[in-house]
Every structure is written in structure tokens, then in C-alpha cells.
Amino acid sequence: MSKRELLFLQCSVIFRKGSKNLNNHILSNRLAQVASFVPEQARLADIGSDHAYLPVYLVATGKISYAIAGEVAPGPLKAAIAQIKKYGYTGKIIPRLADGLAAIQPEDRIDTITIAGMGGLLTSDILTNGQADGFLSTRERLILQPNNHEQELRHWLTRNHYKIYDEQLVKDQGKFYEIIVADYQKSDSYTMKELYFGPILMQKKSSIFQEKWQKELQTKQKILNNLQKAYERPEAKIAEINKEVAWIKEVLA
Template sequence: MNEQELSQRLARVGSHVPQDARLADIGSDHAYLPVALMLKNKITFAVAGEVVKGPFQSAEKQVRKSGLTDQIVVRLADGLDAIEETDRINAITIAGMGGTLIRSILEAGKQHGRINGSERLILQPNVGEKTLREWLVENEYTIIEEEILAENKKIYEIIVAEKQEPVSYSDQELFFGPHLLKEKNDVFIQKWQREIAGKERVLAQLEKAEEKPLEKVAEIQTQLAWIKEVLA
């Protein structure tokens, strides 16, 4: 993967960035995504944010090599602290992290006044999609698009959200993804077939515990029932 040829996962994340957006890419990994989008004239300005010095330096080097130092700013900062008000950001990508971490980045960004709800959020959690959807709902975002794809034997979900008219979602929609649940494509089926085996293993271990965590057991039993119903 490089700035000319993104992984399928990152290319699909980039496809949800609006034309002519001012983008903040958080956890930018060599700044591949903003550089690729700038080279395709998809965006007009970008911030590439990194919290670790090594990846920050790699992103700086990539932007310099691509001749884009006037259009892409690389900042060493924690999460959305990379964004400044004068950047006028209207799209944010956060990809390749756990859903819980992405949720905490968004919450901290909200608390620090780094996001105001006018931005499109394009999120690609590696795990923990449900907790991320819950944060979006709690903060009055509508999930406008979702995507699920397989690459290198891993399955990834992309969640795109904007502040629109308030929408309510059922527990099952937050668990599976409201758009993914409607579509139920082959990758969706594959993911949840895998999940059955994993959840049944966890359940068997919990059942053997001396002090059985009844609430957790009930939660997994409910989720297994949902999955089997959806796959039926």
C-alpha cells in the first residue's frame, strides 16, 4: 500500500469523503489517505493527525515527498486535538482502531470543542462497532451509510454519520448496523457465522465459572439468539 494505491479498506473509507472536503485524518498512518485523496483532487485541504512521534515523522515525510506541504498539514497531537478552528474541517476519518478508542477520541473532541456536529464522520473500527454506534446515537448523529468488506482474511466495517433529523435505532440495529442489517450481503453473513462460534466458546467458559456472571451470560445468549435469527 502507498499513496498511489491504497488498501481496499482505506480506498472505501476515502470513497465516503465528500468532494472538495476539508479533511482531518486522525491516526493517519503515513498520511496515505489524505495524500491519495489530494492527488485525485477529491479534497482541498487536510490535517493528518498523529499522536506518536515515529508515525508523525513518516506522515511528514510522505507529504513532503508528494509535494503537498501547502495543502496537507501534519500535526503531532492526541486525537481531535490535531484540529484547529481555522482549519474549517467538514469531514473526519478515523480508521484502523478499536471502536472503544474511536468513541473516546470523539468524546474528547466534543469536550474540547474540536468538533461541532457540522462534520461528516467516516469511521472504520476494527472491533467494537456497537459501542461506537451507541455514541453516535447519544450525540444525535444519524448513520447515513455503512459498508462491510473482507480484505486479507479480516472483515472491516465502515460507519458514516452526520447530524440530521434525529433517528432512533433498535438494539439489534445498533448491534448489527442498521444499513448492514437491511442488506445482509455475503461478507455480513460470513462475519456473523464466525461470531456464533466465538460467542458459544465464551458462553461455555462462563457457564463453567464458579461465580457465574449472570448478566454477561444473558447478554451473550440474547446476542446468539439475534444472530441465529438474522442468519436463518
């Protein structure tokens, strides 16, 4: 078992077991997997921090000692501030009210960015705006967990010269979540099929991967059947779904 896999198991249960500071907090399987990808002693910016659960856990376990918890609205920011104060991490986790990567300041020396629990299109917009405004350089590791539109997010990464170094598919409360870890590297490229499934996920072909795409196959076959019965057949859409069905069958074979 790798060090990262061991950390994932530890952070999945540590809050259930309890500690003097964290006995009431449970890190979800989804966020536990995100946490396992954060490098040791990273300087983290957690964008859309959701009560600062992730940075609180990472500081509590000693994996990091500095983080920004960015929120775009006052209500979530207030919740993050309360969580940080509750566990005594004022000064180690800095809450900031800002739109996306504008939460990052040069003196933070951020080297890792996590964006978890948002749509893939919104995540892409946050990264695009961060580039345009100078908050995203080429130095940060990106750890992204989109709730949907994963393929579009991978397209953004490859268009902007990021290499996908790792991926993980996790099932949490009956839903599937993909986690994408990327670093800037100009020389890499991917096929359309790799961007669709995830280049690393295709290699791993975990049991969760198989489960997810078996369900996707059934869904697409039902959609295809309905489209083929339509009075005015949308031929372009039918061709697109036929291609995806063929890809899924090939990957599952």
C-alpha cells in the same frame, strides 16, 4: 454501480497500476473503502493518519485539495511529513502534532473527519474530548473505521444525536472491518439490535456480513458451552450471550 462503488474499485487498484507520483504506494481495501465515502472537495481532517496514506490518495486523485494529517506522537508525524513531501503535497496536506481532534484549527474549515484503524472505545474518547474542547462541532461528517467495539461506538453516536447514514463491511487480509458514516441529526434513534449489527449493515446483509456473523455465531456458541460447564455458572453472562446468539440466528435467517 453507484459513483461511490466505482470510486472504491478505482482506488483499490490505482496504486497497483501506478502513476508518475504514486507508483510505489498501495491503498489497502480498508482505506480504499474509507476513501470512497469522503465527499468531493471535502476539507478533511484525518486523525491518526498512518503515513498520510488516505489524504495523499485523495489529493492525488483530485477528490480533495486540502487535508489535515493529525498524529499524536512525533514518530508517526515524521512518517506522515516524509510521505507528504515525497509526493509533493506540502501545502495541500498539513501534518500536525496534536492529541485527537486538537489537530483541527478554525481556519481549516474542516467539514469531514476520518478516524480509521483505532479501537471503537478510543475513537469514542477522541470524539468526546473533541466535543468538550470545542474541536468537534455539529457540522462535520464522521467517517469512522473502528478495529473493535463497533457497538459501543454506535452507542456513542446515538447518545450524541448522530444519524448513521451509511455503513460498509470490508474484509482485508482475513479480518473484518466496519465503516460507519454519520452526520449530526437530533431526531434519529436506534434499537439495541441495530446498534449491535449496524442499522445499514442489517439492511444490506452482504455476503461478507453473512460470513462475519456465521463465524461470530460459532465463537459465541463455543463460549456459551464453556460457561454452562463452569463450576460457578455466570448466569448474567450466559443470558447476555444467549440473547446475542438469538439475534445472530434471526439476522442470518
